[in-house]
Amino acid sequence: MQFNQEMIQELAEHIYDLDAEVYAQLGSSLGRVFNRDREGCVRDMVKLMNSRDRAHLLRSELALISNMARTIPDREIRKMVMKEYNEILCQVKALPTSFGECDILNPELASLNALNLKQRFSQNDHRIICIGRTYGSGGTDIGFALADALKINYYDAEIFSEVLKRLDVEKDRIVDRGSFTEHSDIQGERAFAENGHMSLKEWMRAFSRYHGLSRRDAVFFNQSDLICDMARKESFIVMGRCADVILTNNRIPHISIFITAPFEQRVRRAMEINKKLTEKQARRLVKKLDRQHTRYYDFYTGRKWGDSVNYDLCLNSAAYGIEGAVEFILRMLEQNAS
């Protein structure tokens, strides 16, 4: 729709009249939104409609009119007035300067957010849920129960190190065998082809993977590879491991959730989990683990751990409880899947 100043003037008059109509219907209400002379009010509105940065003031005024209109006792009249209001709202939204125009959407982020309604018919059939959590928030319990409810795999640090240990054993076997044949390219290639579909190139990459890396980094990068590999094959829940950022960087859609709870609540829970802890020790433990978490996340991602801009969703588990949080997340997913 193209707008000229005449149309804007008309729209402003329309708003003024709607306000008058609502006032006439309610009489004893808080008064009109525009309670000065018609000409002056319309002129001010036209100014607002032409200025992009103050458009929200017009919105507040419209909201105030509609708030009042909703209290009109006569059902038929209320319906009529609200219809008029909606028409006006549509027109205001269509204004080139309107508040409805600039979105905050980051198309790249949104395309990776599997909670987004727009994404629900995407090609990606795997449901990958990354859960970050603070110590003592019950996040691990929530993740585990969620995996159980969804009947999908659950991965945490312990499982990863267990899986990687086993993969390492397998890899070492390959490396060992490889070393026997490394002077013979042809033989070497054949050996790998027979042995787990590894090309020489892949083997070289695997072989050099640890070089120049600390063990911690090697573990991290191994985990990252594993997470991306798995994400292409199956649905799962992964706890921590900066999985959200790893998947985002690899452009793999997922859901990222951060679970936390007030500090005092977490201290109390830490003491319940480990009865030997005094309150002072529990406080120190929770703080220490928060610091470590923060450092780990920052080191590998350059982002601030637990900052809500880094996740699709943050939950305060104290407001739901473990069972409630699981139910809440399931609710979002069910709808998503339907």
Place this chain on the structure above:
Amino acid sequence: MQFNQEMIQELAEHIYDLDAEVYAQLGSSLGRVFNRDREGCVRDMVKLMNSRDRAHLLRSELALISNMARTIPDREIRKMVMKEYNEILCQVKALPTSFGECDILNPELASLNALNLKQRFSQNDHRIICIGRTYGSGGTDIGFALADALKINYYDAEIFSEVLKRLDVEKDRIVDRGSFTEHSDIQGERAFAENGHMSLKEWMRAFSRYHGLSRRDAVFFNQSDLICDMARKESFIVMGRCADVILTNNRIPHISIFITAPFEQRVRRAMEINKKLTEKQARRLVKKLDRQHTRYYDFYTGRKWGDSVNYDLCLNSAAYGIEGAVEFILRMLEQNAS
């Protein structure tokens, strides 16, 4: 269920056997979870089951078994094994030291969280949604569109100041009339009774409300009263105003949502809204408004603005867009209402 050491021993053996069964079915998998001698493994598990603070290790081991079990190709066998796994899981959860035992639930917080599934048949029919948001996150647009979609009232700072201005006019009228009769208690009381159901006590409170308060504080406390009054009467959406904390302190159930987006995204949007801003100015503006917001929230609530422990839910609007965020919130509510 009462557990004795014999039962724990039995449970550990059951887990060991399940692992062996899964391995037998898969053969070429990553190997068994418990790959040492039966006796040693069972002894270790019994130790884990008796220690509360390391119970999560047992959970990881169980998860690893179930992750593998889910890949058993034969459907019937897989079903049987998973059934066995679920039985074991139930028993482990029932252990006095188990990870399933300590909840993070804060019953008071949960009873005020209207998103909680447990609350959905509560007496409270009003739906009050408090939305905090960072500047440039599109939070205001999301709130406004949400009110429109839910057909409930929308309140923001502008509307509040407008409403309070009008209420003040009315109050002044009362105060004026009151001052004529303040030497006559009986007459005074009658006058108030006739005039808006105000008792003398209430009037005294209203009259003295501004004394000793700065205008800013008076506005805040007036807004707080208004929010609580309204919450008893109607459903609505309220933007900012520390409404979440005000309602929590007054024990009124509500939903608290914080909406934010990455800084760069917000700067870009600020520039789109106000085309006159240079990038440098926009950065400064966003930072300044964040600081002001933080100070305001901290001053009146003593809490950290935007910290996810203070809300039921935090959303990153850049991952949804305005429309997507509205759809997402509606989705949670629809389910809640059903």
